[in-house]
Amino acid sequence: MGLRMDDLHAPTVAAGPSSQQTTNGTHGKQSLQELIARKDNLEAELSALGSVLDSHGVNMNTGLTTFDGFPRADIDVAQIRTTRARIIRLRNDHKSLMTKVEKAVHEHFAAGKSAESLPAANPTRVASVGVGVPGPASAATQSASSAIEPPFARVNTVVQDSPADTAGMKAGDKVTRFGYVDWTNHERLSRVAQVVQQNENHTIIVKVLRDSQTVQLQLTPRRDWGGRGMLGCHLVPV
Secondary structure: OOOOHHHOOOOOOOOOOOOOOOEOOEOOOOOHHHHHHHHHHHHHHHHHHHHHHHHHOOOOOOOOEOOOOOEOOOOOHHHHHHHHHHHHHHHHHHHHHHHHHHHHHHHHHHOOOOHHHOOOOOOOOHHHHOOOOOOOOOHHHHHHHHHHOOOOEEEEEEOOOOHHHHHOOOOOOEEEEEOOEOOOOOOOOHHHHHHHHHOOOOOEEEEEEEOOEEEEEEEOOOOOOOOOOOOOEEEEEO
């Protein structure tokens, strides 16, 4: 005879290192580099927690009870519930942290510093926890990045009637996002090439700065446009 789901007590397990900020016992203002490091650590933990859910063949929305309301016997329900709760907490922490990162990046550029002097960050891994968001970044990361988005590449040339031209790309545009690629993970534009190769004949969302305004483009790489490559444009790092 099993227990119904509402009879299960909340398991007490080690939740891992806290994601809350502490600096030698105080809550002082952190540098952009420290914030980026916290972001990377938090996303690494989310990725690990996502692997726990994957090992059970479930995601954040998978039902944990049978049709008659009893806990499923084929999975570790207690561990899954604990893991989900931790993911929810970390996602909230991530959202709050990205607000701080956004502010720090704005201050970085307000101080007259260049994009090259920004601290490097690991590629965002939040989506690996299977929370049902598209692409390799969480909704929190994407919404914050849409406000930050320093450019990492400049469009040098665009060939007429090419996929880039059809998408509305213009010479002089500064690229702030190319699919999931942004200033934190472009690796001297090598990631851009990967995105293009992986999305032949599929639309890629590209964001550019043009006359100090953000413009969103829908770019579809293809080989049959009559020119070299799949884009018909030349990008250079900034």
